[in-house]
Amino acid sequence: MPAASPAARNGEKQVPHAVVMPWPGQGHINPLLHLSKRLAALGFCITFVNTDYSHTRVTQSIQRQQQEEGALAADKMKAPNFNITFVALPDGVPAEETRTCDVPQISRGVVRAAAAFEKLLETLVPPPTCIISDTYVAHTQDAANKFSIPRVSFWTQSAACYAVHAAVAKGVVTLPSGALEANEQLIMNKLIKTVPGLPPLCREDMPGFLQCCDGPDFMFDFCVRPFLRADEAACVVFNSFEVLEGEVIDGLRDQEPGCQFHSIGPVLPAEFFSGSKLSLHQPMNRALAYFPEDFNCLKWLDRWDKGSVLYISFGSLTELTGAELEEFALGLEASGVPLLWVMRPDLLEGGGPGALPEGFEERTKERVMIIAWAPQLHVLAHPAVGAFLTHAGWNSILEGVSQGLPMLGFPYFADQMINCRFIGEVWGNGQAFERQGAGQLTRALVEEKARAIMGASAAGDDDDEARMKEQAALLRQRASQLRDAAREAVSSNTDGSSIKGLHCLLQCLQVLENAESNPHSPQPFSIS
Known part of the structure; x- marks a missing residue:
């Protein structure tokens, strides 16, 4: 009892x-x-x-x-x-x-x-x-x-990643064991078409802890076990919204009728959706930062024209190899694009500080600012930022989507490979790098993708300029559509899908007697 x-x-x-x-x-x-x-x-x-x-x-x-x-x-x-x-x-x-x-x-x-x-x-x-x-x-x-x-049960990654976890937990996706090393490339490239609501995925798109199972493994168990008892929770809540991942969430509802699934995102400060700069001294607008935030970057951004700066951040856990950092630096330098680049003290593999190519900072000092950590919500809301080079962690995805920014994804682990697949193939609001091992990332590729996302051509190439501008305009158009959908989802004025999801959450917590019939209850995600 x-x-x-x-x-x-x-x-x-x-x-x-x-x-x-x-x-x-x-x-x-x-x-x-x-x-x-x-x-x-x-x-x-x-x-x-x-x-x-x-x-x-x-x-x-x-x-x-x-x-x-x-x-x-x-x-x-x-x-x-x-x-x-x-x-x-x-x-x-x-x-x-x-x-x-x-x-x-x-x-x-x-x-x-x-x-x-x-x-x-x-x-x-x-x-x-x-x-x-x-x-x-x-x-x-x-x-x-x-x-x-x-x-x-609050899921902080994409609903698509939740669906993959659930499919593995319930045996819908079978995992290789033992033979993975011998036939690794063949197995990793095999398409998985059995996850409802998702496009076909390669096994290498899946979170690393779910790519194979070879005997008892703590992390595999830790990642899978919660999905075997999902129906014990009052509900499962996604930090997402219906336009972005509705097909995935509907697939989960069909597959698991014993669970309640609600989307309440993007779970971000209301002012973030207002289309203007965020107030610096409003506690509701501040995110947790493990590293001290450098607010001087906002003054630096004030110098630049609207949409002219590429913002770069690989999140709080991503580690780059020394070779990757060098290729990024030299490719971005060659692109000629203004950059605000977050370089954590422990960005390099093994936890060391990043070492930029000799002379990089001197050669780019007029158009590049490098900082240890940024007040990211404030940066993304700044009008000078035109695109976002990101590790494709889910918070960064939602923050970029909510500001209508085209995104360039460089995934590291967890849900980031799936998120990059959605950026390029499902949502159409950006592009992604393939992270498949040594030698895959080159400075030429970095330069090409940085130019493409910003609509910047090589000097003197008129045909290239027209093509780049057209491609970038299409990405910006789709990014703007998703931004508008995010704002509508959290708006009380339009009875947004995430407002309805929040009412259902409160009902699950036994706060509202009937969330569906209480349109006048508080709207914590409404736009002020």
Whole structure:
């Protein structure tokens, strides 16, 4: 028999209290933090739970932001309508060890935090009424079942990637074992046509942990197990919208009638959809940043004409080889395109700083700015930015889509290969590099794709100029259509699909008695 919920033990109605737990990586934390802010603005009490290493980085980020905004208290967001408390759980990893890019180690820490999470639920005041957690953090479902409170499974990657995970978990996609190494290229190129709502995929498009199964494997188990119990959650929520991935989500609804699937994205600040620059000192507009953000880049962007700058960021986990960095640098230099380039201190494979080709910075200083980390929402909303060279992580995809920016994808892992396939072949709002091993990336290819995405021709080539401009115009047109669809999805004025999804989410959390019949309930994603 399930234990009584902490809320039920009080025997009285209370303010809804959501315990939120992400998988502890920046790209997973940010969408849940944005959602938490929205729910807090609706009157929710939020306890935001992280493993201790990520908790430290989160609070450091908040401290930096509060210093910039003249705020106080690092462990509490004291802004209008915010009631968010940040809590750390031990992950069992020595404090001196870094976890930044070690996905298996981070994931093991999540599993080790299970007992501490249940203990936390027993001690929180006010008692929790619901759990919202990353799909991968499956132990939170055990806690929800134990205390008889609803749990929302929040998927932070593309719905297409969710569908691939579900297909592998349920045996719809069969995996090679043992023989992968002997016939690797043949197996990796074999088309998979059995995932509903998705175009045919090569196995190499799939997340790396799902490409083969050869005996017991922690990461394979960690990635697949949550999808075998998806129907235990009150609902599964996607940070996506129907125009972007409706066919995929409908395929999931058909395949898994026992699950509720809702799209509520893009889960981003309302002002991000306004078509103007973001306010620098509005807490709702700030994203978590593991690295200090360089706001000087916004002043640098002010110097440039509308749509003239290519923004480059490979996210918080991608690692480049030294050869890849060199080819990117020399190809981008040859393109002649103005660049704002984010180069993390640990961008190189093995966690080292990037070493640019000799003389690169001097030769390009008039048109290139290189920074360690950018306030990305503010950069993408800046009118000078004309396109986005990205690792194709899902947050970056949604942020670029929401600003109508053509995208050039260079995938690294996880859902990024699938996302790049959609950019080039399904959505038509950009192009992608194939990342298939050493020698595949050349400076000539980088130059060609940078020119194409920006509509910039080689000097003196009139035919090339006309072709480039036409191709770039088509990409911009499609990108603008997706931007408009994203804005419509989150607009209360048009009863957008993601507003409806949010009502269903609140209903699953037992906040609304009937979300469908309550058009006047608060609209946290409405455009101001």
